[in-house]
Amino acid sequence: MQTELSRTLGVEHAVFGFTPFPAVAAAISRAGGFGVLGAVRYTAPDDLKRDLDWIEAHAGDRPYGLDVVMPAKKVEGVSEADVEAMIPEGHRQFVRDTLAEHGVPELAEGEASGWRITGWMEQVARTQLDVAFDYPIRLLANALGSPPSDVVARAHDRGVLVAALAGSARHARKHQEAGIDIVVAQGYEAGGHTGEIATMVLTPEVVEAVDPLPVLAAGGIGSGQQVAAALTLGAQGVWLGSVWLTTTEADLHSPALTRKLLAAGSGDTVRSRALTGKPARQLRTEWTDAWDDAAGPGTLPMPLQGLLVAEAVSRIQKYEVEPLLGTPVGQIVGRMNSERSVQAVFDDLTRGFERAVDRINRIAGRSGQS
Amino acid sequence: MQTELSRTLGVEHAVFGFTPFPAVAAAISRAGGFGVLGAVRYTAPDDLKRDLDWIEAHAGDRPYGLDVVMPAKKVEGVSEADVEAMIPEGHRQFVRDTLAEHGVPELAEGEASGWRITGWMEQVARTQLDVAFDYPIRLLANALGSPPSDVVARAHDRGVLVAALAGSARHARKHQEAGIDIVVAQGYEAGGHTGEIATMVLTPEVVEAVDPLPVLAAGGIGSGQQVAAALTLGAQGVWLGSVWLTTTEADLHSPALTRKLLAAGSGDTVRSRALTGKPARQLRTEWTDAWDDAAGPGTLPMPLQGLLVAEAVSRIQKYEVEPLLGTPVGQIVGRMNSERSVQAVFDDLTRGFERAVDRINRIAGRSGQS
DSSP states (O other): OOHHHHOOOOOOSOOEEEOOOOOHHHHHTTTTSEEEETTTTOOHHHHHHHHHHHOOOOOOOOOOOEOOOOOOOOOTTHHHHHTTTTTTHHHHHHHHHHHHTOOOOOOOOOOOOOGGGGSHHHHHHHHHHHTTTTOOOOOEESSSSOOOOOHHHHHHHTTTEEEEEEESHHHHHHHHHHSEEEEEEOOSSSEEOOOOSSSSHHHHHHHHHHSSSOEESSSSSOOOHHHHHHHHHHHSSSOGGGGGGBBOOOOOSOOOOOOHHHHHHTTTTTEEETSSSOOOEEEEEHHHHHHHHSSSSSOOTTTHHHHHHHHHHHHHTTTTTTGGOOOBHHHHHHHSSBBBOHHHHHHHHHHHHHHHHHHHHTTOGGGGGG | OOOOOHHHHHSOEEEEESSSSSHHHHHHHHHHSEEEEOOTTTOOOHHHHHHHHHHHHHHTOOOOEEOOOOOOSSOOTTOHHHHHHSSHHHHHHOOOOOOOTOOOOOTTTTTOOOOOGGGSSSSHHHHHHHHHHHTTOEEEEEESSOOOOOHHHHHHHTTEEEEEEEESSHEEEHHHTTTTEEEEETEEEEESOSSOOHHHHHHHHHOOOOOTTTTEEEEOOOOOHHHHHHHHHHHEEEEGGGGGGBTTTEEEEEEHHHHHHHHOOOSSSSEEEETSSOOOEEEEOOHHHHHOOOOOOOOOOTTTTHHHHHHHHHHHTTTGGGGOOBBBOGGHHHHOSSOOOOHHHHHHHHHHHHHHHHHHHHHHOOOOOO
């Protein structure tokens, strides 16, 4: 699977793997893909430094990248306490009631909540970048909007390509105007923040909109057949996030969550504002149902919702309260049915890709070529 | 584009075109595809007979099929008046108010509403079949659920293949158990009734679920690239409905609606219950907004909603009241940007398909073959 972009980056397969786990990122790069480490959970620079050191030691000199969350709208000068104060008491009570209903225990004294709003603040993302630019990262991806122009310039000075996610052609053109190098077209079926337009329609639309910029297709891709389909649609690579969650290298810290992911079908996700205040696809749970229920208080806008539920989500995860336990994941969860190594996933992707190319050649009457 | 199914049916391209217009159906078959006439609007057997005669005269001896709507749940013994009586007065008032707000004129005395619930009743569908089985149709498709077993048997006795639409693997397996021959996997991005699972995920899932039955991929397909992607995903053909709406052979009876379709982007559709009571993708309009608005009365279940809005929809269409004017259509509407003949659409599909196969061969390093 070689495209102009995969050749530029010096990887064997045009498969980009997004993951919050350093071990998965390194394994993706070792397997011939391009591992991208999600940085949102690193609030302490030393933690990020430690994990990038680990990747350096384990990626076998293969290229890799970093994904940060740098919102287009600045929230500098606003403290977490300021934001906390904007959350209505009725919503706080709803969180307490829903947790109590399911008997979710409190965290122990001094236990931090796993997910903090700080990871979403530009200041924190900039600290992450200060760390990351000391490492030979080849790609910097931004999950929400275009990164600020000085960040783009700083990346380009270091020969780092900049990617940004888009859910529409209009959004993608804005990235192009902001000087980014690669657009990740994130279809409706993808895990995490998504728009309404499905990958089959979105990919060629974005490819056409930002030509000649390379586009990575994201959403609904977990097999070699789907990789082939996405590349057929004009993408220069695929961006996979969900499939790595059930690899043996992933560290979900929750056997119950892994079991839920392995058991879930493609219809068991929902695009809900429950997690961050913006629509994000995730496992459908009694937690998302409670927030999406017309009888409840409804969700708050970003970043209030994320701050409101952060501690609750930590408690649900720590105590593995199954009915409430979820994670961002795409519709492809339906084919994540066994725990496998990253290398095994890659072998499956590449073999499936070759079979899919054989198939389309037969259909096209180019049978001598397959 | 040749698959086992296209060879069985004796068509040049594995492209199935669904359309309510006889001229479009005939043109699709003449162009080397497989035209399928939607029969829901034919309440009078003679009208259907006249249009099938027309297709016979104009399809150039190419094969074609018929699509009926035969709900899984019988509504025999229930008259339209019985159903009318179940509609709350508040909903009727909401229809009147919304039409009045937009100054939509009344129909003239004796003018029939274009869409009647009768077309959805099993008795009417059976009358349509009595007519259709006198013609050499090769395919009978059912849009809602599996057709009754005696209908499947009757089709098979005449060598007619039976197809049914499915939005999930579970739904597709039910069709297989009911003895149908072909599953149309209808993705989230499709026009008309759809589920939540996007084509990229749904197609391979349904292919695997009903193997060895052939599957047609529907939803998000309007270019040769998308045809190639869908066939790469394991489909034995593609099922296209939206793209024909803006062909020169289509007869929408509304220049304003054609203009709206040509201008719409992929983000201008909505999956709404406004038309039939079940989620169906259509142009987003002030009409769908009114029904989807939490401040309104909300939609009624099928078949009440369809009956409730039938006359209103006729009035909106007849008087071309632009803010309210819509039609079922998929996200692919974003690339329907010019009126072209069916043959021109086909030329585009086949050329785009060949280019897409060239592209994937280059990526797969089989460049000598493209």
